[in-house]
Amino acid sequence: MTAVRLLLLLFLGLASVACPHRARLLGAGPLSIRAEPIIAFEPGAPARTRFGSLDFVGGLALTSDHPPFGGLSALRLEPDGEGFVALSDRAYWLRGRIVYQDAVPIGIAGAAMGPIIGPDGRPAEHWDTESIARDGDTLYVGIERLNAIARFDYGRLGFLAPARLIAPVAEIAKLPRNQGLEALVAVPRDLPLGGxxxxxxxxxxxxxxxxxxxxxxxxxxxxxxxxxxxxxxxSDAALLPGGDLLLLERRFTLTGGFAARIRRLPEALLRPGSLADGPILLSADRRHEIDNLEAIDVGRAPGGGLRLTLLSDDNYMPFQRTLLLQFEPAATSF
Known part of the structure; x- marks a missing residue:
């Protein structure tokens, strides 16, 4: 359970039902996802599209009657910028395809969910899965609370791929249980930290x-x-093609609700012993169409160029939303 979810549950007096339908989450298969368009990122200024260094392209509020749907905490896009694999923090895969019209997202097609399979061949239903890294056909998943990393032969076996825990990293294992391993990125082989x-x-x-x-x-x-x-x-991270790291960050207070920002950390500062910092590309708060933003990836826009895709984690709460938001770099910013 993340600190944000615990705070929300305590505020509402719902901590005793933090996992209300765990027993119902053992299904797998296709699902229908409804998508309501988000036209304006700032409803109070609907004509505005420039936010910091990014231009808002469009977004979707996603819902489904499929019981496992929700709690989305990580996202990786396929090279075409349409296909994706995501995961929930209750150890479920979600795959699908973003549907576009005139380069604006309008829906999700071909969606399917399935439980993440643990090393013992059984659904890893107790894992708090928070992050994905893609290295070709191999996916790595970060597991909070355990503060461990699992490897999956996803390209060959898909949802049926069993987890293989990689050798423990002592420093990661010492992280706090509930605010530990949160973001995971695989560095392409042609960059200085390749592999x-x-x-x-x-x-x-x-x-x-x-x-x-x-x-x-x-x-x-x-x-x-x-x-x-x-x-x-x-809450998550993604790499730009040149190696700079985009860091998605969030904040929650009972008085101010959710806030989020994206920071760009230069590749040259991603080194042992370094203290990395960088410019803020986007800042958002309750004036904007955000929720608990937990996932970010960089992909190809339908017309070429870069596009950032964000996903929110609804914490399985009826008053929160699963949002997919897309931005492109402003012409002069990247």
Whole structure:
């Protein structure tokens, strides 16, 4: 259970039913996802499309009657920018395809869900799965609370691929249970850290209050830190083609609701012993169409170029939403 979800549950007096339909989540198969368009990112200024260094393209509010749907915490896009694999923090895969009209997202097609299979061949229903990294046909999944990383032969076996836990990383294993491993990125082989995984904690802090991050494997493994500010916690990360790291961060308060931002960390600072920081590309709060934003990826726009896709985790709460939001870099910003 994430700190955000616990705070919401305690606020509503619902902590005793934090997992109300665990027993019903053991189905797998296709599902229908309804999509309501989000035309304006800031409803109070509907004509505005530029937000920081990004242009809002469009979005969708997603719903489904399929019991496992919700709690989406990670996303990786296929090279075509349409296909995707996501996961919920209750250890379910979700795959599908984003449907576009005039380069604007209008729906989800071909969706299917299935339980993540643990090393013992059974559904890993107790795993808090928070992050995905893609290295070709191999997927890596970060497991919060366990603070472990699992490897899946997804390209060959899909949902049937069993988890293979990689060798424990001592520094990651020491992270807090509920604010531990939160973001995971695979570095392409043609970059300086090629072949490594970059793992970032939600709120595992050093003595100076900076966020702990880890380079796992590759040519230069080790620990670095990211400057923390504004009481934001890490919720996901993605790499730009040149190697810069986009960090998705979120904050929740009972008085202000959710806030989110995207920070760009230069590739040159992703090194053992470094303290990384960088410019904020996007800031959003309750004036904007956001919820508990938990997932980010960088993909190809329908007409070419880069497009950022964000997903929110509804915490399986009826008053929260599963949102898919898309932005493109402003012409002068990337």
């Amino acid at each position: 490594a995984l970059i793992a970032v904690s939600e709120r595992g802090l050093d003595e100076a209050g900076n966020i702990s991050a880890f380079i796992v494997g590759g040519p230069n493994p080790g620990v670095f830190h990211i400057r923390r500010s504004g009481d934001f916690d890490v």
